[in-house]
Amino acid sequence: MTNISNILIEKLRDATKVAVLTGAGISAESGVPTFRGKDGWWKKHRPEELATHEAFSRDPELVWEWYQYRRDLVLKIEPNPGHYALVEMEKHISEFTMITQNVDGLHRRAGSSAPIELHGNIMLTKCVSCSKDYSNKNHSKENYPDLIKIDPSNIPKCTCGGLLRPGVVWFGEMLPEKAMEDAQRASAQSEVFFSIGTSAIVYPAAYYPLSAKNNGAYLVEINIDSTPLTPDCDLFLQGKSGDIIPEIVNEVWD
Ligand code: BV8
Ligand code: ZN
Numbered sequence: 001m002t003n004i005s006n007i008l009i010e011k012l013r014d015a016t017k018v019a020v021l022t023g024a025g026i027s028a029e030s031g032v033p034t035f036r037g038k039d040g041w042w043k044k045h046r047p048e049e050l051a052t053h054e055a056f057s058r059d060p061e062l063v064w065e066w067y068q069y070r071r072d073l074v075l076k077i078e079p080n081p082g083h084y085a086l087v088e089m090e091k092h093i094s095e096f097t098m099i100t101q102n103v104d105g106l107h108r109r110a111g112s113s114a115p116i117e118l119h120g121n122i123m124l125t126k127c128v129s130c131s132k133d134y135s136n137k138n139h140s141k142e143n144y145p146d147l148i149k150i151d152p153s154n155i156p157k158c159t160c161g162g163l164l165r166p167g168v169v170w171f172g173e174m175l176p177e178k179a180m181e182d183a184q185r186a187s188a189q190s191e192v193f194f195s196i197g198t199s200a201i202v203y204p205a206a207y208y209p210l211s212a213k214n215n216g217a218y219l220v221e222i223n224i225d226s227t228p229l230t231p232d233c234d235l236f237l238q239g240k241s242g243d244i245i246p247e248i249v250n251e252v253w254d
Contacts, residue, residue, distance in 0.1 A: 002239055004247060011218050015192050017191050018093045018095070018192045018193070018194070019192075021099045021195050025224070030077045030083075051168070056170075060165075062152075064155055064166075086098060086107070090113065097186035097190070100118065116179050118169070118175050119168055119169040120168035120169050122167075128163050129160055130160045134158070175204060187208040195220070201228060220236075222245065223236075224238065
């Protein structure tokens with residue numbers, strides 16, 4: 001049982017504005033390898049090396065092999081109690097904002113109403129040259145856009161001749177403008193801000209907890225380890241998000 005502080009319980013009971021930032025750690029208990037954990041490596045490659053425009057230009061087949069492997073994995077797994085507890089929390093907070101760095105779509109599948117996907121969604125596909133969207137709009141039952149299953153050895157091309165690529169934000173690429181604006185506004189206005197399952201080192205996402213704190217929010221971190229953000233937090237709850245978030249929801253609203 002986690003010692004959830006009375007301050008947090010009171011603040012959540014009174015709060016109207018809560019924002020949450022999640023990272024790969026919240027999906028770890030669903031079986032998705034984290035980005036920087038030892039499980040994150042794929043065929044001797046680190047994700048940072050593959051999630052770049054340069055890697056795709058150099059070896060598009062290798063990059064698509066990695067993304068197709070992750071798409072196949074994500075389609076086989078389910079959201080976990082951490083994702084579902086955030087959906088429950090959202091029901092009790094009038095202005096609740098779900099911000100995620102994850103591209104696995106698990107918040108959407110768990111039932112979060114409008115997750116802000118800062119880094120895109122691995123199930124989307126677009127042209128590397130003109131960005132034309134090739135994701136099938138009619139969503140399948142799991143709330144995923146119907147996939148164009150990519151054969152890495154025969155990558156389809158756009159009408160403009162560009163290769164198709166996954167609809168995610170690579171390192172060195174700008175995040176979607178609207179996603180950044182919405183995340184910044186919700187962070188700055190939040191009374192309680194949760195940073196969950198993120199190593200808090202990727203920017204600009206890592207700014208949002210700090211922006212919340214600087215604007216007076218009660219900043220809570222949930223992680224199995226401490227991070228560079230931990231010293232700035234009002235409360236650090238050490239442990240698995242799939243255990244802790246349900247405990248918080250039960251303690252405050254049951
Ligand atoms: C930008 C999508 C500029 C793709 C991702 C040098 C060169 C180039 C850029 C930079 C540079 N130095 C700094 C930068 C900026 C760079 C950056 O921040 N780099 C970092 C590494 C230093 N940022 C960017 O490049 C961004 N763009 O800056 O553009 C610009 C400006 C103007 C004009 C043009 C451009 C773009 C960043 C987005 C990159 N894309 N993903 C894909 O997924 O394939 S980021 C990637 O990292 C994932 O999205 C991931 O979510 C994200 C953050 O990682 P985490 O989620 O935190 O995951 P991680 O594995 O690190 O940690 C997991 C945590 O969970 C751990 O703390 C662990 O303890 C915890 N945990 C594990 N299990 C559990 C748990 N916690 C709780 N419960 C558990 N069970
Ligand atoms: Zn094109």
